[in-house]
Amino acid sequence: MSTKFRNLKNDLKDLEDDTVSQLNQGTLNKNSNSGKLSNYILLFAFIATLVFYVGSRIDYSGINELPERIEQAISEPSEELLQDLGTLMADMGYGELSREELIDLRRAGVTPTETQKLHDIGYTDITLDQLVEFQNARVSADYARMMKELGYYLSIEELAETRRAGVTAYFTSRMMDLGYTKEELTKENLMRMSGVEVTDRTAARLIEQRGERPTIDELVRYRISNQ
Template structure:
């Protein structure tokens, strides 16, 4: 009886799987599964597309290289095309001679035009009463941005400015619009010197309106100027 039990135990022991054998079996199964799985092709780089782009770029560069481009020549052409033509200078000279400005060569005319002085500008200023206008005065007016429209409006507002007055007014930033607004606020007797002072220290129409509300509309302009100076 005991021998039968021992035989049974031995048979059961022999039937139990060996851990090492079990591990080897599982490893073999994994290997066989991997071998059966289809290989996924790796994405190939699109070398063909890159080659096509290189070839196209090469021919494009060859086409561009066939176009002659000289940067120095282009700059020179730009500068020369911005210069007045000979015909324009001749016509300008004719008008200048008619107004009494004789003896000017093309270089003189080019210099005047580069400073904003044209025959039309001189003609317009002279028509406003400055018949004795010199070329130096014309240059001063033009460089101070004293347009013929500004001069005409200042005369319309009742002023009789000299060339120096006009240059000083514009150099200080006085405009005809600013002057007109000061007149509309009741200061029609404002002088050109006051306009220059007011503009330089920053007396705005808004400030004048506020001080008029606080002190009455008849507040003297000099009081406004002093207020602005003391509150800068």
């Protein structure tokens, strides 16, 4: 009996020792994990502080201008192109232009070829500012030439005025094909019709329906009433 009791006692002691050992190991693992977590937290806090410090030292004031600077660099004409432009413009009587003037002309879309065409048509006194205005108003040498062929001897100012109003040589010619005279198709009437978007197709349809040409006033009123 005593032997069995001693064996049982020894078994209980071994079980107790194993339990204590496991508890101690768990405590060590827990302490180890807690230590790692603390290290991670400290590392994260250090990185966040470093990023905040570096970010506060960077100057972002010019970042909004970056796209404009890139576009300007891309569109900047070469020196060779500027020299050729200056030479050709000087040959047409514009004198020696500064680099800034040449860059402004180039950016506005002014070209020696188009300028020479305008001179050939008869607009030899057109100024640099008017050349830029022509580009803004979308006046081409072809428009000026075709309007002249149709009998319209428009001034530089009138060319810009009519194009800004939407007048085209094609529309003017088509209206003449329908029987309208130059006396009816005055500059003012062309601008009136363009302003309310009277088309040559509208005029042709009304002529077919009525059997006669409506007046310019009737065309304008019809378009306003049938928008």
